[in-house]
Structures are given as C-alpha cells and as structure tokens.
C-alpha cells in the first residue's frame with residue numbers, strides 16, 4: 001500500500017512541538033513579533049492534506065500485486081485482447097514510473113489509451129500516472145499544471161476518492177475556494193464516508209465563512225475518521241464551534257479596504273470602527289513599501305487575547321494570524337497604548353494577505369521574509385540576524401541555505417531552527433531590497449507563478465539565487 005501522507009504539517013504536531021519546546025519562555029522579542037511563528041500553525045486551513053491518499057492504482061503498473069489484474073504480467077505474458085503494441089507501451093510506462101519519469105509514463109499511457117480507448121485498466125493506470133506527475137509538478141510549484149493532471153485523473157477514475165481529495169486540497173491551499181467546493185461536493189456524493197473529503201470540505205466551508213456548514217462537515221469527518229485523523233477532525237470541530245459561538249453575534253463593519261468583524265460593543269478596545277483608522281494607515285504603509293495595492297478587501301477579525309487563543313489554538317504571546325482572514329489579538333487596554341503593536345502585527349499579516357493574492361503557496365523564506373520586512377522595516381535584517389547568531393554563539397557561517405529552507409517553517413522541531421529560519425528569511429529579503437529595490441522582491445514573487453524559487457529569482461533579478469546568496473552570506477560574515 002502506498003501510505004505516504006501528503007504535504008502539510010499536522011496542527012496537533014505543531015502545537016505539541018510548541019508546548020514541549022516552551023517557546024513561551026523565549027521572550028527576547030515582544031509578543032507581537034512572535035506572531036510569525038503562529039500563523040503557519042493553520043497553514044491556511046486547519047487540517048492535514050488528504051491522509052488516505054491516492055492511490056494504489058486500481059491496477060498496479062508499478063510492481064506485481066498478485067491479486068490485481070495487470071496488462072502486462074511480470075513474466076511478460078500478454079494480456080488477452082490487448083495488442084502487443086499496447087502491452088509494450090504499458091511496459092514503458094511501468095519502467096518510466098519506476099525511474100521517476102512521470103511525464104514519460106503519462107505519454108506512454110496516453111498513446112496506449114489512444115489505441116484502446118475506454119479500456120478500464122488503461123484509464124486507471126493513466127489516472128495514477130497523472131497523479132504521480134501532478135506530485136512532481138506540485139513540488140516544482142507548477143500548480144496550474146498539477147491541477148490539470150488531477151482534473152484528468154478524477155475524470156478517468158472517479159471511483160478513487162484520493163484523486164478528488166488531492167485536487168480539492170490543491171485548490172484549497174491556493175485559496176481557490178469555489179473550485180475546491182466544486183470538486184469536493186460531487187466527490188462526497190460518490191464517497192459519502194470518506195473522512196479526507198469531509199475534512200477538506202469543512203476547511204473549505206470555514207474559509208468561505210460558512211461556519212454552520214463547516215461544523216456539520218467536521219462532524220461527518222469525525223464520524224468516519226479513525227486514530228490521529230479523528231483527533232485532528234475533533235480538534236477542528238471544537239475550534240469551529242468556539243469560533244461560531246464568538247462570531248455569530250459579531251458586528252461587520254465594511255470600509256473601502258476591509259471587512260472588519262468585532263464584538264458589537266463601542267466601549268470595547270476591540271470595537272472595529274474604532275480600529276479602522278489604525279488598520280487603514282498600516283495598510284497604506286504596507287502597500288507603499290511593496291509598491292502594490294490589492295483591490296480586494298481583506299477580512300480582519302478582532303478578538304481579545306483569550307478568545308484569540310481559543311479560536312486559533314495558539315499561545316497567548318501570539319498577536320496575529322493569517323489564514324486567509326487576518327485575525328488579530330487585541331489587549332484589554334486603551335488603543336493609544338497598543339497602537340504600535342497592533343500596527344506592527346497588522347503589517348505583518350497584511351503582507352501575507354498581499355503575498356497570498358500574488359503567489360499562493362509562496363515558500364516561507366519569501367513569505368515570512370517579506371512579512372517581517374514590512375513589519376520591522378528596512379536595513380536592519382542582517383543586524384538582527386547577526387545579533388542573534390552572536391548571542392547564541394552560532395558562527396556567522398551557521399545559517400541555513402536559502403534554497404534549502406522548507407516551504408513551511410513549521411516542520412522544524414527546535415526553537416533555534418525556527419528562529420534562525422525566520423531571521424535568515426528577513427535578513428535575505430532585506431538584502432535583496434538593498435541590492436535590487438523592492439521590485440527585486442515583488443518581481444520574484446510574481447515570477448513564482450509557475451516557476452521554482454531559484455528560476456523565478458533569476459528571471460526577476462538577472463542574477464542567480466546562488467550568486468545572490470554568496471553575496472548575502474559574505475555580508476552576514478562581515479557585518480559588525
């Protein structure tokens with residue numbers, strides 16, 4: 001069985017890691033500055049990627065599974081009723097998959113299917129090869145192509161819920177919510193007891209703002225899931241309920257830039273209309289810093305500290321979180337006394353909003369680097385990094401490679417690794433701005449659509465990422 005669990009880090013695992021490592025004790029920076037460690041907790045949505053993923057191909061072209069029929073048996077015997085040419089193409093596909101040449105496998109099976117249209121075994125095999133290729137494409141950030149392959153896989157093999165789950169997951173993580181909804185709803189008609197599909201559907205409804213619908217879907221997920229997935233579903237169900245409890249009576253204040261949701265209480269420090277001006281100013285600063293002004297309104301939801309912790313499942317030193325909505329934790333004190341902190345946190349989260357518009361699923365080095373850049377400002381990135389290195393007794397050469405940093409920092413298990421990843425990202429982005437201007441960063445972001453990180457960098461800045469990194473490392477080494 002293929003038991004590979006896909007993509008994102010489990011919320012529970014992360015919370016566990018946070019608790020064990022005692023990040024709370026690490027108070028070198030203010031609470032708001034630590035928000036950056038938290039928003040990735042939700043990674044856009046709550047649950048893992050599909051767990052019972054694709055897919056044992058219905059018919060195994062990769063290896064010999066004795067009980068399943070095969071077009072081409074291991075001993076080379078031919079499948080009756082299919083031409084030698086088709087058998088040869090399937091053998092080619094098998095060999096290609098075994099060697100990781102997923103594109104070649106797809107091509108061979110397309111040719112076979114052209115000869116034997118509607119052959120169920122070929123259709124199932126092609127669906128599997130497309131899925132494997134979509135995984136490669138996704139790893140290269142070629143999301144449109146990955147999605148195209150999965151759409152085809154779903155058409156070829158609708159009996160496999162895993163393909164729809166992966167397609168829905170991909171759409172969801174790119175915040176294409178209507179698309180995700182349109183994939184998952186019909187898949188659930190076909191597979192009403194599949195917990196992956198229910199979880200993804202619930203996440204989608206959550207992001208679409210349909211909390212009652214999400215609560216229903218999470219409830220279904222809980223009833224069909226087992227083991228750890230069941231715990232995850234239960235956690236998310238509880239969270240959705242708490243969120244609905246809090247937000248169902250919220251006031252919605254719509255401005256030209258925002259939809260602000262807050263308690264309907266003008267005497268509260270988190271009353272939306274009072275904060276609108278603060279947010280507006282911070283929004284303009286971010287837009288100017290990045291030279292880009294989104295037309296779309298951002299949704300901002302305001303909570304007191306305790307509720308924020310309840311609803312997001314984060315620690316109380318976390319000041320903000322972006323999960324397609326900007327969630328801010330506001331202290332119980334007059335606005336004037338916390339204005340700077342709110343603005344700083346908001347700038348960080350609003351940068352994530354902009355990044356998510358331009359390049360959904362942007363790797364963390366760029367996403368968090370930009371967010372910290374607009375949060376803390378220009379020209380101090382390398383100093384912050386070297387201060388940290390020196391205070392920890394880490395050599396200046398002991399920073400991670402930019403291209404080696406993972407897509408999300410939440411997979412790190414130690415506090416030092418996470419701190420270093422954030423600080424390195426900030427320092428590098430700050431360096432790129434110094435060398436190439438803001439356009440060096442925003443151009444990189446825009447080129448990311450369909451290109452890997454290093455390739456996008458070179459396209460935007462005319463210099464290889466490798467060369468830029470050498471310069472950067474030299475600056476870190478010699479910074480005084």
Ligand SMILES: [Zn+2]
Nearest residue numbers: 036039368371
């Ligand atoms: Zn962040």
